[in-house]
Amino acid sequence: ILNVEQSPQSLHVQEGDSTNFTCSFPSSNFYALHWYRWETAKSPEALFVMTLNGDEKKKGQISATLNTKEGYSYLYIKGSQPEDSATYLCAFDDYGGSQGNLIFGKGTKLSVKP
């Protein structure tokens, strides 16, 4: 059974703090790793789709790295703002033939206090 783990489960930081969290996934049959940002009462919003080992992607103050050999990805937020408060989900795509069968982690819930 393929399993995707995210840690920590929740995180409370002060405005301005930088933070990071981890997504672990199976290192075999890797195709892509997706990161989503999910605010309460809204739909999950795609942040990154990462496919290459060593990939690093950036969107504003949010960046992510990927290590497919060891099966982990880090998401970093530099200088967190209260509006960054959300649940960050990662999802593993195990091979190119599958269409949308993403395996999600449980998410890391980030709360940023002003």
Place this chain on the structure above:
Amino acid sequence: EPEVTQTPSHQVTQMGQEVILRCVPISNHLYFYWYRQILGQKVEFLVSFYNNEISEKSEIFDDQFSVERPDGSNFTLKIRSTKLEDSAMYFCASSEEKNTEAFFGQGTRLTVV
């Protein structure tokens, strides 16, 4: 900005009843998906749909479930005879191409009583 829309936002139904959850994917997208999240659990894949047929489905997607694209815009998920354990948030998503980022709707909260 184009978005995926889902209706209704909340549906309460009696056990054994049929429900249809509706989705309007982004208009130029070709791949459509249904996911669900039971309260406190992970988001789980149900089914993907392309070219008017199911591409892939999970073990959850048994004979009680079906999907349809009845016209050029709607994508529906039908649960024939709902069970208590079908209570969950159901998300529709669409993507332009295979394995690219999927855009999610806001979800339909289904409560089976």
